[in-house]
Amino acid sequence: MLKQFADLIITDNPDEITPSKETLISGYILAMYCEKGVIQFSINGQQFQAGEGDLILCSPRNLVGLYMRSPDLQSKIICASEQLFDDVLTSVLHLDSYWWQKFNFIIQNPVVHLSEYQNKLFQAYFNLMTTYMEDDDNLYRQRIIKLTAQSLAVEVLHEVSGLMPEDMVPADATVAENSRKDQLFKQFATLLGRPDNTNRSVQAFAEQLKVTPKYLSAICKAKSGRTAMDLITEATVRNIRYYLSQTELSVKEIAFKLRFPDVSFFCKYTKKHLGKAPLEFRSESYVRTQS
Template identity: 30%
Template structure:
């Protein structure tokens, strides 16, 4: 096995190229046979990995902690989880659904999900009853059926709706099986990271200067970045930019605001700067992005 000083980060696009993948697009990967995951050895996953175990056992290390799952267990590995030493029993029957980090981050806008994220970081295995397991198998069958169909005008929307429903169902089941979930005793750094994410997600318009957030949290910008790296593998500025880009994508895709109005609303100094920012992070100009989404307003 590879050691922790030689870790490759694997995002959803890299995973999609694996020969053991049954379906893949830019946001979702489905794997029906997990035995081949042992070929990945030690990786840091930059996606949300959900493994549903029907029979058999899975042993692995998640963030250097030994993890053992058996029948009717669900393993939830969040983005930036380090995995290695995967071992599966011969009679293993399990399926995996992998969601891009961007899609996974959208879960953080749902109520208690920040607290839930910290809970799952330390307790990534959820045990469910047979009825819940059957529900997940039905979702997996529906997803597989739709994903394998030829592309149509509404295929992406159908798949997206199924994934959203699957995630809400998962959250509901976790809430049901852990009703008396107690708060994890967080370190000061973990608590600050949680407060930073809560602050970031609460803002309709996200300032892109790190100093804004460090002042709100009464700490230095350097300390805030160190806290974010130690808790998530990403700097505070990377989190800020990722959320800002998601807001831009949403407004360009779904709002009736003009590009200039969006630029002003998000507090960019001028339209030219906004255009360069969008091209750097979305790979095209705001106008090109809107055209690709079928929107004409500029």
């Protein structure tokens, strides 16, 4: 069962999302709920396991591999486009000033065990979205689906709040505010996540946002607990991984597309951050996909 409408895809079959051994989740954020059984998977080479009552969350431009599933596996999967996800984050930003800490926690901990209440809630959201996606006569269904996705995102952030160490989320995290700092970090995160982003320096982003590099770095540290350079490097490595594993562009073409000064520098950068030379990484990615 696969249903698609506007910026949303819903299915109960993981093969419809990751048809090969290892697939790039490009352009969508994925939420997979395990109703029954066990599944072993990897995100960018790091292995995880999820079982009954677990929710798997994966952000866009990550390599996801499905390595084992029990015969009795039953799941529900919701995939939202990056555009819908960006709209959802915009709404969450007004409710939760520390959404980035929570989102970053999800990236580092993609398996969240749901309480019985949250279990029922996720299934209710899934069924509600399915119903509206099938309602061809409803003129407002796109708006309703977007609002439902926003509500689900807030519920997930609420659940994540209870799992995070206390020192990661200040006591006033639920106080609504829309400060200049929040908006600035949101703009930085949006620029960073764009597929056509090729900037690799804090200076370049600071100029786009019309602030000093020092100020931007301070905002990133305060909002995410990580430096601006760390976040920029992570985004660059995601792009490199994508072009090497999912396109037939030559190493020289990728280096040019990502605006590296030359192929030699690109190869050294890739070796440093992926642990392998570009062609070696591409070769291993191909083998994993075909096996």
